[in-house]
Amino acid sequence: MRFGKLPYLVLALLLGGCAGGERLVEPTGVAIDDSHSSRAHSSRVRFLVLHYTDEDEATSLEILTGPRVSAHYLVARHPDRELGAPRVYRLVDESRRAWHAGASAWAGRTHLNDSSLGIELVNAGPDRPSIETASKVSWAPFPDDQITALIVLLKDLIARHDIAPTDLLGHAEIAPTRKIDPGPAFPWRRLYAAGIGTWPLEADLARYRRLFAAGPPPLATLQRALAAWGYAVTPSGKLDGATRGALRAFQMRYRPADHRGRPDADTAARLWALLARYRPEALSDPKLASPIPSPGETPEPRG
Incomplete structure (x- = not known):
């Protein structure tokens, strides 16, 4: 077999393929040996x-x-x-x-x-x-x-x-x-x-409805919870456009009857119930674990 002036890398790959491995010769002239595959991989789709x-x-x-x-x-x-x-x-x-x-x-x-x-x-x-x-x-x-x-x-x-x-x-x-x-x-x-996606458990929802019976948590705490769930929201304590949009999106999914993007106790209860079920590690944050300020505690600013 004559290889002529075939580049050394291509020659080495071809010889490796001839040694027993399957090979796929690309139009570029580079031989790809795919006879070995790694188990260390996952889908790129998240x-x-x-x-x-x-x-x-x-x-x-x-x-x-x-x-x-x-x-x-x-x-x-x-x-x-x-x-x-x-x-x-x-x-x-x-x-x-x-x-x-x-x-x-x-x-x-x-x-x-x-x-x-x-x-x-x-x-x-x-x-x-x-x-x-x-x-x-x-x-x-x-x-x-x-x-x-x-x-x-x-x-x-x-x-x-x-x-x-x-x-x-x-x-x-x-x-x-x-x-x-x-x-x-x-x-x-x-x-x-049908076994697809997320929804709060009724027991968790009832528990957090009792917690927020007097009203929603301070706005900055609610923003922390929205961010912990996944939204790109900054805990500023102000009801900015990003927070309104996140609240509206959350409500459209989990409480579609009222999705005006306003912070309220029922929205907070649903959000905390979801965190408790799917992202319990988020509740290690003291602000989220105890979202209602204690008597005498200075409340966070609201927008």
């Missing part, structure tokens, strides 16, 4: 992010296959005649980075396009774009068949990528000052009943 398209199916496909925005999956709204179930489109391979999250943050991580899969659901969203008058907005429902198809998809993705319950998120949660999807009509509790 989060699953749910969206609604705010468009019909045809327009959603046109937008999501265009040059500016994309998602890994699109779940149709109604059953396909041939399939008998809503069609699930795979628009971007899971190994590739889709452009769905934008400026985003959760649990100390930013730029979530790098570490997430985006899943869009065909849904018209609110009947008008205002979020300041959210209680007066009519939201498009999600059909049962569509959610059934989504649950099947999510269970597969969660199993293959080992996604934690706390890492299934809505777009509003990772970008609360910019986004409101999948909105308060999305049935998060149905997903939880």
Whole structure:
């Protein structure tokens, strides 16, 4: 066998392959030996992010296959005649980075396009774009068949990528000052009943409702709890835009009947109940372990 002027590195790799290992010769001329594989690895996917398209199916496909925005999956709204179930489109391979999250943050991580899969659901969203008058907005429902198809998809993705319950998120949660999807009509509790995502335990919720019976904790403490749950919120003691957005996103998911973004005792009870169940280490913070100031203690400033 004559190798001519083949570079030494390529020659060595080829000889290694000839010695018994399988080899894949790339067009560049470099031989890759893949006969050995490491067990020390995991999926690059950390989060699953749910969206609604705010468009019909045809327009959603046109937008999501265009040059500016994309998602890994699109779940149709109604059953396909041939399939008998809503069609699930795979628009971007899971190994590739889709452009769905934008400026985003959760649990100390930013730029979530790098570490997430985006899943869009065909849904018209609110009947008008205002979020300041959210209680007066009519939201498009999600059909049962569509959610059934989504649950099947999510269970597969969660199993293959080992996604934690706390890492299934809505777009509003990772970008609360910019986004409101999948909105308060999305049935998060149905997903939880199917074994997907998070929900507070009733016993914990009752306990924290008693704790906050006289009112919510100081605003800075509530902000600490929001940050411990995952939101990009700074404990300033002022009701700024980031805090309002985080509260609204939290309420849309866990208390959709009232999601005006205002701090209140019921929101605090739900938040602390979730921390107790899914992030108990956060309650080692004295401010979160005892969120109600003792009599005579100087309260934190409120915005």
